[in-house]
Amino acid sequence: MSKSRLEAFTDAVIAIVMTILVLELHEPTAGSFAALFEEWHRLVIYVVSFLMLAIYWNNHHHMFQAAKTINGKVLWANSLFILSLSVFPFVTSWMGDFFSDLAPQLSFGIAIMMADVMFFATAYNLKKATDDNETVSVFFNKYYKSWVSIGTNVIAILLGVLIRPELIFILNAVMLVLWVVPERRIERVFQQQR
Amino acid sequence: MSKSRLEAFTDAVIAIVMTILVLELHEPTAGSFAALFEEWHRLVIYVVSFLMLAIYWNNHHHMFQAAKTINGKVLWANSLFILSLSVFPFVTSWMGDFFSDLAPQLSFGIAIMMADVMFFATAYNLKKATDDNETVSVFFNKYYKSWVSIGTNVIAILLGVLIRPELIFILNAVMLVLWVVPERRIERVFQQQR
Amino acid sequence: MSKSRLEAFTDAVIAIVMTILVLELHEPTAGSFAALFEEWHRLVIYVVSFLMLAIYWNNHHHMFQAAKTINGKVLWANSLFILSLSVFPFVTSWMGDFFSDLAPQLSFGIAIMMADVMFFATAYNLKKATDDNETVSVFFNKYYKSWVSIGTNVIAILLGVLIRPELIFILNAVMLVLWVVPERRIERVFQQQR
Amino acid sequence: MSKSRLEAFTDAVIAIVMTILVLELHEPTAGSFAALFEEWHRLVIYVVSFLMLAIYWNNHHHMFQAAKTINGKVLWANSLFILSLSVFPFVTSWMGDFFSDLAPQLSFGIAIMMADVMFFATAYNLKKATDDNETVSVFFNKYYKSWVSIGTNVIAILLGVLIRPELIFILNAVMLVLWVVPERRIERVFQQQR
Numbered sequence: 001m002s003k004s005r006l007e008a009f010t011d012a013v014i015a016i017v018m019t020i021l022v023l024e025l026h027e028p029t030a031g032s033f034a035a036l037f038e039e040w041h042r043l044v045i046y047v048v049s050f051l052m053l054a055i056y057w058n059n060h061h062h063m064f065q066a067a068k069t070i071n072g073k074v075l076w077a078n079s080l081f082i083l084s085l086s087v088f089p090f091v092t093s094w095m096g097d098f099f100s101d102l103a104p105q106l107s108f109g110i111a112i113m114m115a116d117v118m119f120f121a122t123a124y125n126l127k128k129a130t131d132d133n134e135t136v137s138v139f140f141n142k143y144y145k146s147w148v149s150i151g152t153n154v155i156a157i158l159l160g161v162l163i164r165p166e167l168i169f170i171l172n173a174v175m176l177v178l179w180v181v182p183e184r185r186i187e188r189v190f191q192q193q194r
Numbered sequence: 195m196s197k198s199r200l201e202a203f204t205d206a207v208i209a210i211v212m213t214i215l216v217l218e219l220h221e222p223t224a225g226s227f228a229a230l231f232e233e234w235h236r237l238v239i240y241v242v243s244f245l246m247l248a249i250y251w252n253n254h255h256h257m258f259q260a261a262k263t264i265n266g267k268v269l270w271a272n273s274l275f276i277l278s279l280s281v282f283p284f285v286t287s288w289m290g291d292f293f294s295d296l297a298p299q300l301s302f303g304i305a306i307m308m309a310d311v312m313f314f315a316t317a318y319n320l321k322k323a324t325d326d327n328e329t330v331s332v333f334f335n336k337y338y339k340s341w342v343s344i345g346t347n348v349i350a351i352l353l354g355v356l357i358r359p360e361l362i363f364i365l366n367a368v369m370l371v372l373w374v375v376p377e378r379r380i381e382r383v384f385q386q387q388r
Numbered sequence: 389m390s391k392s393r394l395e396a397f398t399d400a401v402i403a404i405v406m407t408i409l410v411l412e413l414h415e416p417t418a419g420s421f422a423a424l425f426e427e428w429h430r431l432v433i434y435v436v437s438f439l440m441l442a443i444y445w446n447n448h449h450h451m452f453q454a455a456k457t458i459n460g461k462v463l464w465a466n467s468l469f470i471l472s473l474s475v476f477p478f479v480t481s482w483m484g485d486f487f488s489d490l491a492p493q494l495s496f497g498i499a500i501m502m503a504d505v506m507f508f509a510t511a512y513n514l515k516k517a518t519d520d521n522e523t524v525s526v527f528f529n530k531y532y533k534s535w536v537s538i539g540t541n542v543i544a545i546l547l548g549v550l551i552r553p554e555l556i557f558i559l560n561a562v563m564l565v566l567w568v569v570p571e572r573r574i575e576r577v578f579q580q581q582r
Numbered sequence: 583m584s585k586s587r588l589e590a591f592t593d594a595v596i597a598i599v600m601t602i603l604v605l606e607l608h609e610p611t612a613g614s615f616a617a618l619f620e621e622w623h624r625l626v627i628y629v630v631s632f633l634m635l636a637i638y639w640n641n642h643h644h645m646f647q648a649a650k651t652i653n654g655k656v657l658w659a660n661s662l663f664i665l666s667l668s669v670f671p672f673v674t675s676w677m678g679d680f681f682s683d684l685a686p687q688l689s690f691g692i693a694i695m696m697a698d699v700m701f702f703a704t705a706y707n708l709k710k711a712t713d714d715n716e717t718v719s720v721f722f723n724k725y726y727k728s729w730v731s732i733g734t735n736v737i738a739i740l741l742g743v744l745i746r747p748e749l750i751f752i753l754n755a756v757m758l759v760l761w762v763v764p765e766r767r768i769e770r771v772f773q774q775q776r
Binding site: 394397400401404405408467471478 | 590593594597604605610615617629633636640647
Binding site for chain 2: 002005006008009012013016017020023072075076079082083086087089090093094097098100101102103104107
């Protein structure tokens with residue numbers, strides 16, 4: 001089964017989700033900076049969500065770059081990954097309106113966790129669908145990334161429930177910054193620990 | 195005539211329909227779980243519609259994987275298939291607001307039936323456009339899938355009209371679950387009956 | 389210059405325009421057939437606009453199938469073609485709300501005419517960018533299609549201004565039906581007249 | 583690392599941004615030309631934004647046409663380029679409602695400047711990722727385009743702050759016209775000055 005249509009389809013969905021996130025921003029009610037700054041937390045949430053989606057796309061791109069064949073299980077894991085991403089505009093917008101409430105923060109945290117779990121499931125099934133040993137080992141080395149992500153999601157949800165709801169967004173956003181900027185250094189640290 | 199642009203175009207449309215479905219969800223009016231649960235039937239409808247579209251995409255992917263050439267009739271059957279899918283956000287949203295009424299349920303049922311009929315028409319014309327015998331036989335074995343789908347659509351519509359409108363959504367959703375989970379077992383059963 | 393990205397880009401735009409047309413449909417205010425039928429003219433406009441876009445895509449597909457190289461002029465003619473299509477949701481929605489008024493009907497008529505003129509400009513520049521004689525002659529035989537389309541657009545606009553605004557939509561829609569159904573017969577008639 | 587998915591992904595995002603710009607147009611409240619002309623400045627902004635995006639796509643197309651390999655830095659510069667473009671519907675719509683105010687004009691000016699800076703960053707990293715000397719020199723000759731664009735952005739912002747906010751839109755739009763129409767002549771002038 002060829003992988004190119006799955007790649008193209010996933011690209012299209014991520015591109016659309018990224019782009020319609022902006023439709024959830026409320027237009028400022030006046031032409032002043034004050035009116036824009038009333039939206040500042042929504043703008044921050046927008047940029048963070050956009051970067052998260054860009055990272056998912058980057059990782060998806062790298063992962064399938066290495067793959068040669070896919071099967072039905074990969075298709076389904078990938079579809080559920082896409083489903084998780086598709087609710088981003090909904091949970092992002094709700095969280096923007098009720099930033100200090102647990103329900104929207106928890107929905108946001110669960111959506112991210114689902115996306116990370118399904119990304120792992122896609123990677124896992126992709127590895128099983130591939131015979132090539134070298135590619136398999138590269139995938140395996142990359143699994144720690146999924147574990148760290150899912151671990152962070154769980155901790156964020158726990159802290160959000162136990163301490164303050166806002167921590168769910170903040171922890172996931174901070175993790176994002178750590179993830180983007182010094183990706184190579186983190187990779188080395190983790191590979192040394194193994 | 196090359197099939198790659200038709201595949202890319204169909205991918206784009208299905209990806210967009212999947213993603214704008216989420217725009218039809220109403221944002222909860224408060225930051226509480228109660229406010230989210232008021233939306234629970236819309237969320238269920240959303241997930242069901244998303245999975246339906248994912249199955250259509252999967253089947254489309256498999257079908258064109260086997261195809262080598264297309265012609266004008268395939269293009270037109272495929273365009274009407276896309277047209278049927280494109281009304282999903284409209285009928286899904288309407289059904290979400292008036293779940294117990296016949297008119298939106300019937301619109302939903304007819305949209306799915308049209309999609310299934312047009313998928314069959316695409317498969318039928320694709321088979322006729324292909325000379326390769328092996329591919330043809332694979333197509334033919336898969337026709338039963340279309341017949342079961344269209345049969346379910348018709349029964350759902352009849353039960354909806356005669357008993358309760360909600361049955362249209364419920365029967366199509368149950369069929370979906372049967373379809374996804376044990377696809378191979380059903381296939382074997384049907385192939386033994388032939 | 390390779391044509392594949394231009395094709396993919398045009399596919400994406402047409403797919404999005406087709407799909408967001410449905411966002412312009414008003415959701416019926418009740419769950420009854422009466423509420424749906426209040427929308428009937430919008431639904432007809434939706435289907436007609438969708439089929440128009442499907443035909444543009446089909447023709448674009450055929451035209452670029454034959455092409456080998458493109459240049460900067462083709463890129464720009466194609467961009468203006470895309471611009472014309474991108475206003476379809478705007479004019480379609482406006483016409484749906486004020487069907488008997490001249491201003492929205494004229495906007496709709498001009499948008500279609502612009503699309504047809506720019507499609508012709510794309511075809512013309514594509515022909516000039518291609519050295520292959522056989523392809524050139526195929527293009528040339530197809531020019532009559534553009535002339536008939538643009539002629540119909542002009543006549544529709546004239547009749548709309550002079551007699552009744554609705555004629556702009558109706559004439560373009562009737563032409564569409566003629567175009568889709570017996571395309572080959574019309575082609576033969578025109579080729580005999582030449 | 584192959585460039586085709588990055589191209590396809592960028593194409594999808596630009597296509598969606600172009601197309602949802604039209605969703606930000608307010609539908610005229612009546613079916614008269616007067617109602618449409620009340621929207622005239624929004625329509626002008628729409629066409630200008632559309633053409634800007636078409637130019638970005640054209641330039642992106644040309645740039646990656648010449649590229650052979652990409653790396654992680656190119657991916658990230660391109661992602662930030664996409665982020666800048668994705669806010670176009672937001673700033674365009676806000677500027678349409680408060681055309682004479684500084685805050686929306688400045689947001690628009692900064693969004694364009696960010697897009698130009700990130701396009702330059704993409705080009706710069708693409709050049710560094712490529713070993714082929716001929717391609718490098720072509721890139722280098724094209725850098726002046728980025729400098730002129732960014733310079734215009736800065737001047738527009740300064741004039742907007744110091745004199746009148748509207749100048750930000752007007753100067754960027756005029757620059758656009760200069761850019762599209764006689765692109766080759768400008769290129770020759772700049773290449774002679776070097």
